[in-house]
Each structure stands twice: as C-alpha cells, then as structure tokens.
Amino acid sequence: MLKPHILFDNTKTSKKVKNYLDHKIKNISLSKCNLIIVIGGDGFMLSSLKKYNKYKKPFYGINAGSYGFLMNKFSSKNTIRNLSKAKQVSISPLEMSVKNKFNKTKKSIAINEVSILRQSRQTASLEISNGSQKIIKKLVSDGVLISTPAGSTAYNMSVYGPILNLDSKKLSIRPISAFRPRRWKGRIVSDKSKITIKNLNINKRPISAVADNYEVRNAKTISIKINKKVKFNLLYDSNRSLQKKIKIEQIRKETN
Numbered sequence: 001m002l003k004p005h006i007l008f009d010n011t012k013t014s015k016k017v018k019n020y021l022d023h024k025i026k027n028i029s030l031s032k033c034n035l036i037i038v039i040g041g042d043g044f045m046l047s048s049l050k051k052y053n054k055y056k057k058p059f060y061g062i063n064a065g066s067y068g069f070l071m072n073k074f075s076s077k078n079t080i081r082n083l084s085k086a087k088q089v090s091i092s093p094l095e096m097s098v099k100n101k102f103n104k105t106k107k108s109i110a111i112n113e114v115s116i117l118r119q120s121r122q123t124a125s126l127e128i129s130n131g132s133q134k135i136i137k138k139l140v141s142d143g144v145l146i147s148t149p150a151g152s153t154a155y156n157m158s159v160y161g162p163i164l165n166l167d168s169k170k171l172s173i174r175p176i177s178a179f180r181p182r183r184w185k186g187r188i189v190s191d192k193s194k195i196t197i198k199n200l201n202i203n204k205r206p207i208s209a210v211a212d213n214y215e216v217r218n219a220k221t222i223s224i225k226i227n228k229k230v231k232f233n234l235l236y237d238s239n240r241s242l243q244k245k246i247k248i249e250q251i252r253k254e255t256n
Helices: 012-022 042-055 079-085 242-255
Strands: 004-008 035-040 059-063 087-091 094-100 105-110 113-118 124-130 133-141 143-147 170-176 187-190 195-199 207-211 214-216 219-226 232-236
Touching: 004 012, 004 042, 012 035, 035 042, 042 059, 094 113, 094 207, 105 207, 105 214, 113 124, 113 219, 124 143, 133 143, 133 170, 207 219
Parallel strands: 004 035, 035 059, 059 232
Antiparallel strands: 087 232, 094 105, 094 219, 113 143, 113 207, 124 133, 124 195, 143 170, 170 187, 195 219, 207 214
8 A cells, every 4th residue: 555755846847746646645754654755856866865765765756857867757647556566676875985185074975976076177186996906096187977877877978988787786987078098988896896086186186076966075085885784765667667767878878
C-alpha cells in the first residue's frame, strides 16, 4: 500500500503536479510514510536526497524541471500505477573532505560529482593522486571533475567525459579545459580509489571544491572517495530505469 510523503519545488509546474497528486493519494508524514515523492528537477532531487535520506525511505522523483535525469516522467494516466510498480536502485555518494588554506576541514557528499574549479582568472595548478600513486604531477586547467556513474551523464558528459554503467564500479576523473598537458583526457579508476587533489599554488591560483552544489573556497587539499556506508534508494518506472537512461545516453554519444 502506498503511503507517500510529497516534497515539491517552488515552481508553477511542481505545484500543478502536487495538486494533481493531492486528489489521488493522501500525503503521509515523513515518520510514517513508506516512500518519498519528490516533484521538481534534478537539483531539487539532489538536495532532497541529502536532506531527507536520514528517514531511510526510498525516493520517487517526478520531473517538473528541464532534463530530469534522476526523475520519472509525469503522466496523469499512469503515475499512480507506475508508483506501485517502480523498481529500486541503490547508489552510494562520493565523500569530499577539504582542507582550506587556513587549515580548516570541511566535509560534504556528492551524488553526481565533485568539481574542482579555478577561483580567479588564473588557471588552476593541480596534483592528482590515487592513494600513493600519482595520476598526474601537474595539471594546468580550469579544474577537474570526479564523477560517479550516476553523475557521469551530467557535468562530466559536458566536458566529454565517459558515460559509466551504473554497475561499472568505476569513477571518472576528467579535466576541465586542460592547458598543460593539452592531450591529457583524464582517467577511469576503481570506485575503491582514494583520490587526493593538491593545489600547487594556493596564493596565486586559488581553487574551490564543489560537492554537487556545496562549495568550499580556497581549497588546499581535497580528498575524495566513495562512502559505501551511505545508500540512496531511488525508485524508477520499470520502462525508464536509471541504467536504461545511462544506456540511452551512451548510444546518443556514440552516434553524435
């Protein structure tokens, strides 16, 4: 039996979908519900996952944004039926730990990606390691992305990064506008990797570290790894699973 709690973004489309659902199903409190319906776009879904995952309930997204990769398509005819037949997929986020130039440490998680971005007109100068192994001694670029399979079709794809299968057990490391070395295309690494990014010139070339939409400025060193202890349970319509969406994007990339 469906016992949903409904979250909705403050947009006209989201409110319209919410009003429709209010006439079809009862909105249950967070403590007593058995799933959480999120109405909005991918950004609203990401913030909702982080805020409400403590309730240990699965999330069903209904797209009221633009692309809605993490969401399901709204249908006035089929949404209720689709809810009852939805399939669950579990994903774990990246954990980002940032030490800034004042030696203060801040942490956050990222479902899609961690973005290391130049903070000024100067390009970033970065050293990237995986454990004790140096991946690249000096990357001069606008930044670098570390992406999960779930996030590999987001910002990662816009910088021509690889699209990873959901069960690939891999992470993508991808430069943003690499200046030196020009031909470095990044690397695909195991999801067991412990990636460290060091700013080689803190004062002249400041950088920020962004976990999805949480930013830490003036970063000195950034440590990134998958946190397997955290699980986000997402529900998808049987004909539009997250894995299927990734496959579609892979085909599109190959044919374009």
